[in-house]
Amino acid sequence: MNKPLILIVTIVYLMLCASLFVVQEGQRGIVLRFGKVLRDRDEKPLIYNPGLHIKIPFIETVKNLDARIQTMENQADRFVTMEKKDLIVDSYIKWRISDFSRYYLATGGGEISQAEVLLKRKFSDRLRSELGRLHVKGIVTDSRNQLMTDVREALNHGTSGDEDELQATDHAIASAAARVERETKGSQSAAVNSNSMAALGIQVVDVRIKQINLPTEVFDAIYQRMRAEREAVARRHRSQGQEEAEKLRATADYEVTRTLAEAERQSLIIRGEADAQTAKLYADAFSIDPAFYAFIRTLRAYENSFNDKNNFIILSPESDFLRFMKSPGHWHE
Known part of the structure; x- marks a missing residue:
């Protein structure tokens, strides 16, 4: 193939490439000829849909518009x-x-x-x-x-x-x-x-x-107002809580005092009944032999009186308290 033919084929190919244009999907094309829009019979610009189209090379240009x-x-x-x-x-x-x-x-x-x-x-x-x-x-x-x-x-x-x-x-x-x-x-x-x-x-x-x-200045004002309202509600709830706490504390103190008093009363009653029962037992036990009872009681008195070396008791030798320290012959006098 000689050079002139190659040149002709190249020129034809370039002319063909310059004559074709593609409008992509999602776009529409408008052709400009010497900077002016090609129009139809109603003077409306010609709109090219997506696809392959032909234009005059080097004279017409394409303006793509986005249809998306x-x-x-x-x-x-x-x-x-x-x-x-x-x-x-x-x-x-x-x-x-x-x-x-x-x-x-x-x-x-x-x-x-x-x-x-x-x-x-x-x-x-x-x-x-x-x-x-x-x-x-x-x-x-x-x-x-x-x-x-x-x-x-x-x-x-x-x-x-x-x-x-x-x-x-x-x-x-x-x-x-x-x-x-x-x-x-x-x-x-x-x-x-x-x-x-x-x-x-x-x-x-x-x-x-x-x-x-809200604008910053209005937002700050509303925030401060809301904060004041919430603080007032919090103070009211705290005061109500303190009031309820005082009521519960007073009720608890009353219950404690009443329970202790009742316990003390019951203990006194039980202690009194026990002392009475003890006295009765002693009375029943010692009523059998009063002399022995007097002897036991006197010994306990001696024990309580002389349990410390530093204790001194000055009594008359004739005192009845010391009768059991005398000879047995004087016990029944």
């Missing part, structure tokens, strides 16, 4: 409720391109950053308006889901237009919609509300509030 659902995280912002209370709301938005030709023209070339700027501003204005109609309790409880639904519907379909709160964002969206109408010479088939995201070719799939917080 996008997630836009919103920075936490401050909002005011109906009762004039501030809330810090953290949220996100799920959106996708619903009209690629309108989206491309309205955003000046399909720039996601420009679309998200308008979407974020519109969402913030709409959320601020909706939160201003609700109380804090409704926002954090049963009205939260309805709030998200109302915001999503307002973004997709716009507002009635007779509200006094027509924001600068609405004017920006309306200007973008008017630009689309001018460039397509009013040939867009579907009429859309000029202050809705549909005017930009965008559909809001979902909006969600991730977190609702």
Whole structure:
């Protein structure tokens, strides 16, 4: 094969490669010829679906648009409720391109950053308006889901237009919609509300509030108030506990005193009965021989009286106490 043929084949191959382009799944393609969008008979930009397509090499270029659902995280912002209370709301938005030709023209070339700027501003204005109609309790409880639904519907379909709160964002969206109408010479088939995201070719799939917080200064004030309330409750419970403790302690002391008194009484009764029984036994035992009883009692008296060497008793020799220390002949005198 000679060199001219190889050159021709190479040129044909390069021309063929430059003429074909592939639109990936999840994307849509727009062809630009000398920087201008190719349009159909209705002046709408030609949209290429996923697949293999042909273009004029070196003259036409392809702009790919993402057809998948996008997630836009919103920075936490401050909002005011109906009762004039501030809330810090953290949220996100799920959106996708619903009209690629309108989206491309309205955003000046399909720039996601420009679309998200308008979407974020519109969402913030709409959320601020909706939160201003609700109380804090409704926002954090049963009205939260309805709030998200109302915001999503307002973004997709716009507002009635007779509200006094027509924001600068609405004017920006309306200007973008008017630009689309001018460039397509009013040939867009579907009429859309000029202050809705549909005017930009965008559909809001979902909006969600991730977190609702109080501002730091309000949070600290509420925390201090809650702490004071809890401390008051704790003091009340402690005082009630001390009162109950005193009652229980007094009851226990009373029971102890009563039990000891009852025990002492029983012991005295038992001791008295024992002494009486002992005296009776002694009486019964010694009544048989009174003289022997007198002798035993006297010996015990001697034992108790002379149990210490340092004890001295001065008695008359004629004392009857010492009669058993005398000769046996004097015992019965």
